[in-house]
Structures are given as structure tokens and as C-alpha cells.
Amino acid sequence: MPLTLSRTTAAVSFSVGVLFLWMALGVEATDDDPIGPGKVAVVLSISIMVLSVFLGLDRTTETLVEKSVRQQHGTSFAYLFIAFLTAGLICIFLFDVLGYFPVAFAVLFVLLFAFGNRHFPKLLAMSLIGALGYYIVFVRVLGMRDPRDFLAGFF
């Protein structure tokens, strides 16, 4: 059977169903409950697996997918995707270390650069002013916790 987008999707969906089933089977049953805390999850995961099989066997979906115009990703999307992931990792791993303002600045800088803004002074200015604006709104006005709050002395 040739590998097509629809069959790949069905295979991934089936794998998700298997993962869910494994998680659901790990739930301990209770004596006083006719269904128990795990049965509904088991039914849902088996439903996903069965539906995924139907999806994979559906020749008409495969035909429709093969007839449709496929967009080709340019290499620039890979850079944007990596920038997206980098920005996310900066948020998660550097927030407690650096605080809100530096993280907001770094995220804006990385993403604005990746999204095609190459004029360095403008890029720097947008990142700085943007990060400052977000700091004022979220930390100062809305009172969101900033673990470092380097700008506390200025406001």
C-alpha cells in the first residue's frame, strides 16, 4: 500500500488511540462504581483506534487528497518554525531566570527577525518598545508576577 497523506494521518491517529488506551488501562477500578474511573477513557481510545482504521481504509479521502493542490513549504517556513520553537523555549526556560522584560525582548527580537524584519535599528526599537509596553500592561497594570522584575526601580 503506497504511503499517502491520508494513510499517514490515519496511522498517527491510530497511534494516539493506542497511547490513550495504554493510559486508560492503567486506571484502577473501584468496587462501588458500575463503570469506574477508567471505562469511559477506554471506550474513547478504542473509538479513536476504530475510526482511524476507517480513515486509513477510506479510498475516497485518499483520492481527494491526491487530487487537491499540495502546497510546498519554502525553506523559510523551517526557519520560522524553528524561531517559533526557540521563542517558546525562551519563555519556558529563561522566564524564571531573567524575568518578564528580558524574555519579552528576546522573544520579540527572535520572532520579528524570523518574520522578515531585517532593519536592525527598527528591529531593536520595536523589540525594546514592545517589551516595555507589555511589561507596563501585564506586570504593572494587571499585576502579573515577574520573578526578577529588573525594572521595578524605574516605576
Add this chain to the structure above:
Amino acid sequence: MIDLLNGFATVFASPTTLLLIVAGAFCGVLIGALPGLTAAAAIALLFPVTFYLDPLSALAFLYVLGKAGRYGGSISAILFNTPGTAASAATMLDGYPMTRKGQAGKALKISAVASAFGDFFGELLLIFGAVYIATFTKHLGPPEYFSITMMAFVVIGSVIGDSITKGLIATSAGAFIALIGVDPISGYPRMTMGVAQLEDGFSLVPLLIGLFVFAEILVQAEKISLGGADGSQIAQAPEGMRFSWAEFVQLFPVLLRSSGIGSVIGILPGLGSSVACFVAYGEERRRSKRSEDWGTGLPEGVAAPEAANNAVSGPSMIPLLTLGIPGSTIAAILIGVFTVHGVQVGPMIFDQESELVYGLFAAGLLGILAYGLIGYFGAPWVGRMLSYLPPGIIYPFVFITAFSATYSTRLSLFDVGVALVFGLIGYAMRKSGFPIAAFIIAFVLARGAEEAVRQSLLLSDNGFGIFLEHPVAIACFAIGAFVVIFRGTQKLRANRSVLKSTTKDM
């Protein structure tokens, strides 16, 4: 009527609520106009901001935000041939040709008036219809609630999106994700894989922001990498800006019919604005004496879809308020808002929280007026602002807004991680055709449905036979089965004709 007047009095007694209604209208129009950011995404982003507000102010702000967001999508549809939301896709068909003819200002004004008209029509249906329906639904118990939820799952999963199978998979997955956490009956954690932060389950806000906002950023990044959207000049000529009273009177029958279509579609769970706008457009085109001119820039071609897509808003709240079942993605998110503020949705809400409900209705009517005026006078300015802001600048700022909103919910970086992961999942779902709306609605309803079935079986002497003892439950299961079979047959016929044409081509 007296309750509604009391609702207005409650709203006018609170300057904060009034200010937030106007703010919701303004933010909704602006965010809805940004291509890709839906009204649901707008609500998800600003939901955490409302945690510190009183229930009426929070609900009023987000409810009006959703209404205005539905309208806002028409601005970029008309000016840039890019719908800001899926609900504005039909508006593009005649809206953009009107812009090319130098009538962008007129198109924007028609859109604002039609949206406000349709929304007002739907809102009146909600106000007078919901109370009446709630008198019947008050007496429903766990077996009925479970069967109604199952019907909603199956209907929404089959109707949303192009593939019934994918819709049902998305529904099942959303329901499964909702079950992760502490079991409400036994009190033991389940399926948490030893992760302590999952004992409370997945929070709604990170999920919404991930699926609607982070996923959209990736979709827009992909579009940018393939080439940008076309810009457009806003008409400066006075003739292109005018929308006269005589033209409004001429469009009145179109507005009335389209609002009716939108309202009926709004009550049915799962269909929503994106279906309503095309149904209304198609119906008006069919009735028109000059149907061959549709698509060349006719005012009716803007008025019909805009009236219909906004008429969905009020009626989609009817199943939410009367049954606790969201009729749309926005209604599903609003369940979360009600819950955060300690309000239980369902038929008892009219007795227990009457002041809140009628205050919300009044806020909805005022919000319609607010976004109607903002749109009528301010839409060209919004469009001009958007044309100066390229997507390469907008979306990095949307990212940092989404991060801030997610973190501020529970001050948890785990939530930020969840949002990012669901952003990737949401992007994959969009690319492979799994409907996100079905996932979200199932996520919101699943815990309640599971609790209802377990309660039903605890009450039953007859096991699952208890569902056969309740006529409402039987009817709901039958409707669910009918919809799946009907949709399945429709899809099979459509796919067979595609297969035949493919074979012929070969």
C-alpha cells in the same frame, strides 16, 4: 420584559461594565479584522484579564468581544480579499469586488449595519426563546443530560468539517483529554502519568490559546513563507462612502431573511457562522432576479452573509443557557468563563442567577449598538491601520500576548508549555483536516457527560436500560444516529461522484 429592563438598570449602574462593553466591542472589531485571529482566539487571549472582574463585567466583555469579532472579520474580507474569520468568507465574494469598484466605504457601512441588524434579531430570539425553553429543560436529570451530550458530540463531530470520521476522532480525543486529572467521583488521579501539575487536569485557557492562537501563528508563518496577502486602497471618493436610507430600505427584506437563516443555524449545535454566511449568500443569490451579477460587487452580496453570520451569535447561546451544551466554539469558551466565576450553566440559571443573565442580555444589546457604531464610522480607519501593519510585525506581538495571557492564568510555566504543545497539535490538526472546534466542545462537555452516565447507572436498577426508560434520552440518541447516517450517506454520494470523475479522467 421587566427582567430585561432590570438587566439594563444593572448594567447602567456599573460604569466598569459599560466601559468594558465598549472596550469589548472595540477589541473585537480590531482582533476580528486581523486575518486568522478568530473571535474565539480573541476571547481566549483576553479571558485571563477578566479573572479580576465581577462576573457580569467579565461575561459582558467577552460576550461582546465575540460578537464584535464575528463582525470584524468582514473588514479585511472587504478591503484585502482575506477573511479575518471564517464567518466572513462569503462576504469576500461581493465585498472585495465593491472595493475594486471604489465602493469600499459603502461596503464597510453595509457590513456594519447588516451585522448589527442580524445580531439584534438573534439576540431578541435568545432573550425571549431561552426563558421559554428553560421551563422544560429544568426537569431533566442525569440520563437526559448524558443523552443530550452524546447527541451533541455525535452531531457536532459529524457536521463540523469535511470528514465525519475526522470529526468524531477529534471529538473523542477532546473528550479523552478532558478526563485526565482527578476523578470527581473516586477522588483518585487518573492518566496523569505521574505529572503533579496534571492532577487538576488541563486548564481551558492554555488549551484554547494553543489551539487557536499559537496554531494560527504557525499557519500565518507558513502563508508568509509562501507569499504575502494583497493590499488594497480604501475608497476616497464620496460616492464610494455613502450608504443611504433608501438603499437600507431596499436591503431590508434581504436582512430579514438572512437573519432568520442565521438564527435557525445558530440554535443547531456545531454549524455556526461559517455555515450560516454561505447558506444565506446562496439563498439570496438563488432568489435574486439578477443572480448572474452576484460576485461582481452587489450590496446584497455583502448584506446577506453579514446579517446571517452575526444572527448566529444570540441563538447559539440558547442550548448553552438552557441545557449547558455549547452550540458554538465561543459558547464553549463562555462555559469556562461562567465556571471560573462560580456560575453553573443550565436551565436553573434563570432562577438562580436571573440578574446576571438579564444583565448579560442587556450587555449584548448595548454591545451590538457599540460595535455597529464603531464599524459604521471607524471601519475605514481600522482597515487603513491594518494595511500599514504587515503580518511580519503583527504575529510576533500576538505570540508575546498569548504567552503573557497563558502565564497570567495560573502563574504557571507548565501552562505555557501546554499551550505551545497544543499549538503544534492544533497546527497539525489544521493541516490534516481535524476540526479543532469539535475537539474544544468535547473537552468542555466530557467531564459533565461522564459524571452524568455514572450517576445514571448508580441510580439505575436496570443498568443501561435506564436510558430506555426516559423518552427524551431515546429521542436524543435517535437524533444523533439519524444525523450521522444522513451525513454519512451524503458524503458517500459526494465521494462516489468524485471517484467516478477521477476514473473518467484516467
